[in-house]
Amino acid sequence: MDHIPTVPRADELLDRAFRKASRIEVRRSSARKDTQRKIDSTITYVEVRLDRVVRSFPSFEHLHSFYLELFDLMFGVDRARHSLGAVQWAHGAIHRLRPVASKRLSAGDDPDRVRRMVYGRMASILHDIADDLLDLDRIRRMMLAAPELDFDRPIVVICGYPNVGKSTLVRRITTAEPKVAQYPFTTKEVHLGHMELAGRRVQVMDTPGLFDRPVEEMNPIERQGIAALRHIADVAVVIMDPTETCGYRWESQVRLLDLLRGWVDVPLIVVENKADSELFVRRLDDSIPLSALDSPGGELEGLLSRIAELLPPAGPHPSLAGDPAPSDR
Structure with missing residues (x-):
């Protein structure tokens, strides 16, 4: 469990994703392609980090009974499961924005309007799980503080x-x-x-x-x-x-x-x-x-x-x- 990385805050995720997209070189001959590349970059950045949050936590179903009871006493295993489920939901919701943006751009919608729509929806989704991300980072710190037992020794x-x-x-x-x-x-x-x-x-x-x-x-x-x-x-x-x-x-x-x-x-x-x-x-x-x-x-x-x-x-x-x-x- 010592490998669980810091869980990013929602505003931190957005800020880094938007800054990464802003550094993409603009090819003025194709505004729609430039917008699609920025949107893809932003979505991918957030997707990868949300997926990393979920995958970095151990499966509670496979924990030793001592750890399962200890963690339930420390922070509530059901609460952790709820927050991880919320992050998984956000990952899926943000992933589904990609084909929506692509379809609208292909249909001739204004690129800036499509980009603002995607960015606004992403911000709303991450705002919805902001407390869950904070909770998971608190849970991560408590899990890392738990004693590391060797079950091959008395x-x-x-x-x-x-x-x-x-x-x-x-x-x-x-x-x-x-x-x-x-x-x-x-x-x-x-x-x-x-x-x-x-x-x-x-x-x-x-x-x-x-x-x-x-x-x-x-x-x-x-x-x-x-x-x-x-x-x-x-x-x-x-x-x-x-x-x-x-x-x-x-x-x-x-x-x-x-x-x-x-x-x-x-x-x-x-x-x-x-x-x-x-x-x-x-x-x-x-x-x-x-x-x-x-x-x-x-x-x-x-x-x-x-x-x-x-x-x-x-x-x-x-x-x-x-x-x-x-x-x-």
Whole structure:
């Protein structure tokens, strides 16, 4: 998806098409032929660029289920389809102007009047899809910001309440640089990092904070994390804060953990974070206590070893069994 070019604005398309046509050499012995050449040049320029817009977007029908749900949460897949359909309509409407102009010129209509008619109709058509072009460029930027996953490599998803230390841990063990600050809701989208583990390159995804509530009550930001857990996780790591300095009570975090155990059908590791705090008291027998901020390497190795034990065998990601492979079209 990194090949999607900038989507031009409607006025930009018109301006460039008209300027290109204006540079065509005029042969005063044949005004009708000159007009036809200008019209053909203008129509062709716009046709090619509208066609490029439509073809550059991937076919949503062939996207992996994770990307399909992620994009639906980010911008609405139906909205993208509508805008792409509008651009296709405009392409066809402008294409049909060519034979109309040719017929009128052949019938002896005034060349300047025919050219003004074609240019005016083109301007009207592009004006009709101006908002769709703007929307598609916004969608393009969001698609390019999505994590680029390798479905031949394992994926570990980090999740939990806001401000419990998810991004700090991801930054500590991987190459990722998620934005980290000491306040809730820092992470508003999924981020991807990589690490070498047991001779394999592993992808680690940082997700937005979750709350202990049903999926249907979650906002689109939370549901990005749920999409990752449901569609691509090989191992889920739930970060919890027993010090409650994250701003959320332990009981709420436990309820979320119980929900996640019901939602996720992959191995789940529980980490009790902020072990460096004087407020820290380990509360779960099956958890891994550590400080994502400054635990010594040995403590982190315990977590990494546990992840390595739970990774699936090498090979294509299990999610591909029921999904078509990601496609450029």
